[in-house]
Amino acid sequence: MKSKFNLLFIAFLLLSQISNAQFDNPNIEDYGTATEINLGHPDTNEGVQFIPIGIDLWDGEDVNTIYYGQVPQNSVNKPIMVFVHGYASNASVWFKGEDNMYWDVYRDGYRSAFVSLTPNHHMWTNGNMLANMLDQIIAHFGDDNIVLVGWSKGSVDIDAALVHSGAHSKVSQVFTLSAPHYGTGIAELANSILLSLVNIIFMQNNDATVCLKRGYMNYFRSLTDIHPNNTVHYTTIGAWGNGPLNRLIIPQEYLYLAGGSKDSGGNDGVVPYYSSRRPGGTELFSGQRKEYLLDFIPYYTGPDETNLDHYEITRGSKAWPHIKANLNNAYQYNTLTPISYNPNATVTSNMQIVTGNAGKTSFAIEENAQKVTVLISAERNAHLIRNEKGEAYAAKNSASEPLSNNINLTTYELEPNSSGKYWIESDKDFTALIIAEGGIEAHLNTGLSNKKLVYENGETVRLALTLTQENNNYEGEATVTGTILRTTDLQLRQTKDNPQIVTFKRHQGQFIAEINKNLPPGIYDIIVNASGNNFTKTVLTSIAVTGDVRPIQANASESLSIDNIYPNPGKGSIKINLMTDHENTELSVYNMFGQKVKDFNLHGELGHVELQWSISNDIQPGLYILQLMHGNKKVTKKLIIE
Structure with a gap:
């Protein structure tokens, strides 16, 4: 009997290791006990005055800080509302400025706490921090009736806290506002060759932007939605009113690259509406939808309640009435999001990316394109657009908007039905996004x-x-x-x-x-x-x-290799060392779009081969791929051309 038990125990351990093999979460930073600060009474116009507990607020960072709201009368039987901010912000988004959430919550007799997590770390660190903060909040109020409200990435941090850091037993209900439960296309851009265009929103290429990529958020959902700790009910509110976003100097057309066409619900300028839904959660209201005027003229509309941009949804008068009306799971005008849900299965795009160096670079616009916006990112405003007739277009914005590293963003608009070939004439290297609606x-x-x-x-x-x-x-x-x-x-x-x-x-x-x-x-x-x-x-x-890393089969490409590229990064002339034992081996250079830009003639040489490549002026700076191929065997190596 004892040996049978030992075998069962060993089998259980093996099964445990197998079931958890694919989940190896990133390093979690432990910030320890959170700083606690009492807020003064709310002011709908000017924000609040800080009343520090034992420390001077301005001596340290805001990270890992809990701000407690004043306790209104007759609030003891109501839940404590805990608010979690989003990416690149802190707790003050809830209690500062006009129409702040703190004012509405206090006015209606609810206790409140506002937490500052890190603005740029992944959900694993922030989730662990929030889970620890909840213990302090419960101790502070002497009450464990907690309702969480998360905005943007803060909603993902809540998921990590409740499901993966074990805080599910401390919370009765969760509301999420414009949450990227399935990521956002802007996170992909922020970690791509277009980083300079998006760092006004995503400050830099960091853990927070990486974890909001659609691929990683799908991975996160695969770990979270089936977890036994996924027990707290979520209510989600999305948004689709992506303009004018006056708080940003970024044009509406660019923000639409966040993803989410009008047919799929629209987006709020940062998060596509479809991403704001959480599997098994209750969706309040809806996004954009197509309707017809006189039964044949199509147009898009949506509920007034969700006709908000990504930042408006944090304002008290916009979101709090719907949160208050649906406390204690008293849902109205709602839809249940299916447990099996994956809006990232198919990705839609109406943009093209053009990269170029000094000189003339062409691009084309298709027929039936109704509105065309061209966004050019360059070191300075030293460019213009011409059509086939040689006519120049004036920039939409009177002056280029500065981003970072001396990079400016300039917007051009082309008239409807302007199909044909165009040229960007620039004195500097540039990246351009061309967005065509209706094409x-x-x-x-x-x-x-x-x-x-x-x-x-x-x-x-x-x-x-x-x-x-x-x-x-x-x-x-x-x-x-x-x-x-x-x-x-x-x-x-x-x-x-x-x-x-x-x-x-x-x-x-x-x-x-x-x-x-x-x-x-x-x-x-x-x-x-x-x-x-x-x-x-x-x-x-x-x-x-x-899954687990599988060993690479031996001898898969032992007779085919790119041994060295020097210099790399390089410009002008580059030396390539390779090895092949096969005739008819092909060496080619591709750009990051997968387009072939160069073929080499190896003249049937075998063994170790050395090539000298004099890079022509039509090869633009950027990341390239060298591919050595014989039959089905392929090896690649990346090359950066300066």
């Missing part, structure tokens, strides 16, 4: 589904791109290319992997790519570029691959 859209199916959030190591990744125009499949000629790159492991540690070329083939109206390579666990950025007659569309997204 061709690219829809990338990632091979995932409502019931499949991530790939397992060893699975074939299947990508399918569909092009549509005016809600019909685009039947014209097109070339589709792409790349895939593991940027972090599942612990959010940056990797040094080489990008891989993704090859698409047309099949029954779609462009299909299958990646059979044994992909190690991690988060993979995917870039897909589709180009045809007078159009180009770029799709950016990410996926997660989970």
